[in-house]
Each structure stands twice: as structure tokens, then as C-alpha cells.
Amino acid sequence: GIQVEQSPPDLILQEGANSTLRCNFSDSVNNLQWFHQNPWGQLINLFYIPSGTKQNGRLSATTVATERYSLLYISSSQTTDSGVYFCAVDAGGTSYGKLTFGQGTILTVHP
Amino acid sequence: EAGVTQFPSHSVIEKGQTVTLRCDPISGHDNLYWYRRVMGKEIKFLLHFVKESKQDESGMPNNRFLAERTGGTYSTLKVQPAELEDSGVYFCASSQSGTQYFGPGTRLLVL
Numbered sequence: 001g002i003q004v005e006q007s008p009p010d011l012i013l014q015e016g017a018n019s020t021l022r023c024n025f026s027d028s029v030n031n032l033q034w035f036h037q038n039p040w041g042q043l044i045n046l047f048y049i050p051s052g053t054k055q056n057g058r059l060s061a062t063t064v065a066t067e068r069y070s071l072l073y074i075s076s077s078q079t080t081d082s083g084v085y086f087c088a089v090d091a092g093g094t095s096y097g098k099l100t101f102g103q104g105t106i107l108t109v110h111p
Numbered sequence: 112e113a114g115v116t117q118f119p120s121h122s123v124i125e126k127g128q129t130v131t132l133r134c135d136p137i138s139g140h141d142n143l144y145w146y147r148r149v150m151g152k153e154i155k156f157l158l159h160f161v162k163e164s165k166q167d168e169s170g171m172p173n174n175r176f177l178a179e180r181t182g183g184t185y186s187t188l189k190v191q192p193a194e195l196e197d198s199g200v201y202f203c204a205s206s207q208s209g210t211q212y213f214g215p216g217t218r219l220l221v222l
Contacts, residue, residue, distance in 0.1 A: 031209060033210065033211065035213070040215070041200060041215065041216055041218070042213070042215045042216070043202065043213040043216075045210060045211075045212060045213070048209055048210040086154065088154075094167075095167065095169070096166075096167075097142055097144065097159045097166065097167065097206070097211075098144075098156045098159060098167055098169075098170070099144070099146070099156060099204075099211060100156070101146075101153050101154040101155075102153070103153050104153075
């Protein structure tokens, strides 16, 4: 099946810093989503981005489908951005709808 | 609009007992998914319903797990009998097309 790798595994920032999280995947995808898992464990959907670039406030994401990677940018980070960020992909075909998750990036933002 | 809801939020049971988890998807969403994260591992797909039909149950670990979706609305996931390795967080998600929206999860602990 499709493989998803996220980097870095851990990231520690001071408030106000910018960061880039990466997601590599091993095959073409039908769907790619970025999630933020908050301290209560809930998975918050950030972006649905199988290709192209999207922005939402301080967050933006870019997926280059032909090169099989996606990037999540966080600008002017805040302590509330702390948590685990997951990338998940749907390879389509016979496994349409099935999301395969990466192992996550643990982000800690210090005040 | 209400999001995906799951019940219970936590469950602690003894090995050999039965537990039933419930998921109520976003109203009108035909697609309903179950995922789980066991300790230290990645979030893994369990199965996918389209309305009341099982589209893909390739992620179900064994026949101790039984999922149903009555009338294409809410879904239940029963574990019988529960084993220690079933402990983890069980997530439900729903979608109409594209973006999957996740519930808060049920934390299951099998002692």
C-alpha cells in the first residue's frame, strides 16, 4: 500500500517563529488532508489539498502531486499551535476513501 | 451544523468483556469511516461504509470486531471479546465527497 512519511518528527519553536512541515507519499493520491490533533485528542481538519496551494490565516499548504509531497507552513506561531500535525492521503482506486496517515509531527511552541 | 459525534468518550473494560462504540456522522454524509490509533502506532483505517453498505473492511483486525450502520445513519463498532491489544483511540469520520471530518474519538482501555 501507499507509504506516508512526515518530517520532522519533533519541532520546538519560540512563539512568533515560522515553520514548515513536510509530508512525502509514495504513490499518486486522490485526496490529501492535513490535520491538527489538539491537546484533547481531537483531529481538526486544516486543509483538503490533493494539489495546489491554499491559505487559511497563518496557515498555508502546498501539494506538488507530480513530485509526491506536501508542505504545511505555519507563520508567526502561537502556543495554541502546539500539538500533533498529521498528513493523510487517499490513494483512490480500490481503496477509495481510505486515508493512510503519516506518523505525525509533534510541534511544541514555547511562549 | 453538528459535527461527527461519538459515544462514549471513554470506556474502561476488562479483558473478555464486550464494548460497543457509537458514531453519529454529519447529517447527509453517505460515507462513514472507522479508524483507530493504538498506543505508539499510527492512525489506521478500519472500514468504510457507503450508506448502509460496507465499501471496504480491509482494515478490520479480526472477527472480534463487528461494525454496522443501521439505515445508513449512525454506526456501531462492537468488540467481542475485548483483548488487551484493542486498547487505543477509536475515531469515526464522515464525508459527502472529499474532505473527511473526524469525531472526537472514543478512548478504550482494556484491563
